[in-house]
Amino acid sequence: MKIGVPKETIAGESRVAMTPESAVQLQKLGHECLIEKGAGMAAGFADDDYEAAGVTVVKTAASLWKEADVIAKVRVPTDAEMKRLTKDKTLISFFNPGGNAEGLELARDKGANVIAMEMVPRISRAQKMDALSSMANIAGYRAVIEAGNNFGRFFTGQVTAAGKVPPAKVLIVGAGVAGLAAIGTSVSLGAITYAFDVRPEVAEQVESMGAEFVYLDFDEDTEDGSATGGYASVQSEEFREAQLAKFREIAADMDIVITTALIPNRPAPKLWLKDMVDAMKPGSVVIDLAAEQGGNCDYTEKDEKVVTPGGVTVIGYTDFASRMATQASTLYANNVRHMLSDLTPEKDGQIVHDMDDDVIRGATVAYQGEITFPPPPPKVK
Numbered sequence: 244m245k246i247g248v249p250k251e252t253i254a255g256e257s258r259v260a261m262t263p264e265s266a267v268q269l270q271k272l273g274h275e276c277l278i279e280k281g282a283g284m285a286a287g288f289a290d291d292d293y294e295a296a297g298v299t300v301v302k303t304a305a306s307l308w309k310e311a312d313v314i315a316k317v318r319v320p321t322d323a324e325m326k327r328l329t330k331d332k333t334l335i336s337f338f339n340p341g342g343n344a345e346g347l348e349l350a351r352d353k354g355a356n357v358i359a360m361e362m363v364p365r366i367s368r369a370q371k372m373d374a375l376s377s378m379a380n381i382a383g384y385r386a387v388i389e390a391g392n393n394f395g396r397f398f399t400g401q402v403t404a405a406g407k408v409p410p411a412k413v414l415i416v417g418a419g420v421a422g423l424a425a426i427g428t429s430v431s432l433g434a435i436t437y438a439f440d441v442r443p444e445v446a447e448q449v450e451s452m453g454a455e456f457v458y459l460d461f462d463e464d465t466e467d468g469s470a471t472g473g474y475a476s477v478q479s480e481e482f483r484e485a486q487l488a489k490f491r492e493i494a495a496d497m498d499i500v501i502t503t504a505l506i507p508n509r510p511a512p513k514l515w516l517k518d519m520v521d522a523m524k525p526g527s528v529v530i531d532l533a534a535e536q537g538g539n540c541d542y543t544e545k546d547e548k549v550v551t552p553g554g555v556t557v558i559g560y561t562d563f564a565s566r567m568a569t570q571a572s573t574l575y576a577n578n579v580r581h582m583l584s585d586l587t588p589e590k591d592g593q594i595v596h597d598m599d600d601d602v603i604r605g606a607t608v609a610y611q612g613e614i615t616f617p618p619p620p621p622k623v624k
């Protein structure tokens with residue numbers, strides 16, 4: 244099959260869904276690779292690098308979409324892109340199926356198949372295709388770097404001839420994929436790092452990374468936030484109050500707060516409230532990774548950097564992965580390549596879209612003229 248990757252069309256998006264390295268692997272599966280001219284430039288991959296890896300560089304998006312049997316891209320396709328799909332073509336991309344009824348209907352009407360990368364089930368076998376985790380890992384790392392860039396002091400404590408410098412205190416709220424990456428980065432930079440999550444089972448992991456878990460004054464035997472698949476569930480009002488009380492107690496002491504709290508398919512819980520930000524010292528920084536879902540912090544404005552009257556910088560960028568486009572493209576292209584590997588069981592360049600396979604079924608949101616979203620729950624863990 245011909246696997247084609249167009250240039251991303253959304254302004255400011257620097258990632259690309261195929262790298263020269265992933266193209267080599269795709270060719271080993273028997274596929275032919277095409278890329279739109281200049282598609283990898285913003286991520287640091289030149290047309291010449293693709294050509295050297297055996298990829299055909301196609302001059303225009305129109306011919307790329309026409310020639311390819313499978314289109315792989317990063318961002319949810321625009322209407323104009325969706326209209327380029329035709330019967331029996333397969334699209335592999337982030338697709339936001341829960342909020343993209345129009346896209347699903349267009350795919351159905353065109354008879355095209357759509358694999359939504361955010362729908363890859365979080366089961367062990369599918370980890371290599373888990374693009375949400377790849378991007379969250381990068382976002383967690385980059386959140387700490389962004390915080391450092393906006394913070395006027397060192398992370399690590401130092402004793403210098405010119406004076407003693409205290410270490411920064413960093414709190415990470417939510418220890419999922421992004422949170423754990425942020426914890427690792429913050430600890431490695433030498434900050435005193437604290438973390439909180441509603442799932443008590445992550446405390447050990449947090450502590451093994453060199454951070455301190457923030458425990459609540461609450462009988463956690465009666466409630467924890469664990470749900471299935473490593474995701475959190477909704478908390479009781481009492482639990483939330485205990486959490487907010489603990490945050491109020493420690494807010495003034497924190498120099499940097501990185502919030503990553505997410506409950507799937509719900510708006511982000513508000514956890515770092517106005518009075519907590521106001522209690523922080525001038526020059527402190529809040530990075531809200533949940534800005535896309537409404538934000539964990541009262542002051543967050545999506546895609547903006549706000550400085551509060553009390554001098555605290557609050558950042559709500561939603562494009563941290565794109566801000567590290569080379570790394571993000573490398574991991575995303577590998578996720579796509581693994582998906583295509585499962586779709587090509589005989590390594591003969593023939594796509595077998597096996598709807599009995601949990602992972603392929605879970606991620607397929609449109610298939611042969613039907614909308615197949617939402618999927619049935621996965622059978623295997």
Ligand code: NAD
Pocket residue numbers: 375376378379382416417418419420421422439440441442468473474475478503504505506512514531532533534535536559560561562563564
């Ligand atoms: P995840 O599901 O792996 O982790 C979320 C964590 O939040 C879970 O561990 C959960 O238990 C915890 N949580 C839920 N409610 C909580 C609460 N009340 N208090 C404390 N913890 C709570 O998700 P993830 O993949 O790590 O993503 C985290 C966030 O980062 C998401 O909002 C995601 O959209 C966002 N993200 C942002 C960017 C960006 O560029 N801004 C990029 C990637 C991901």
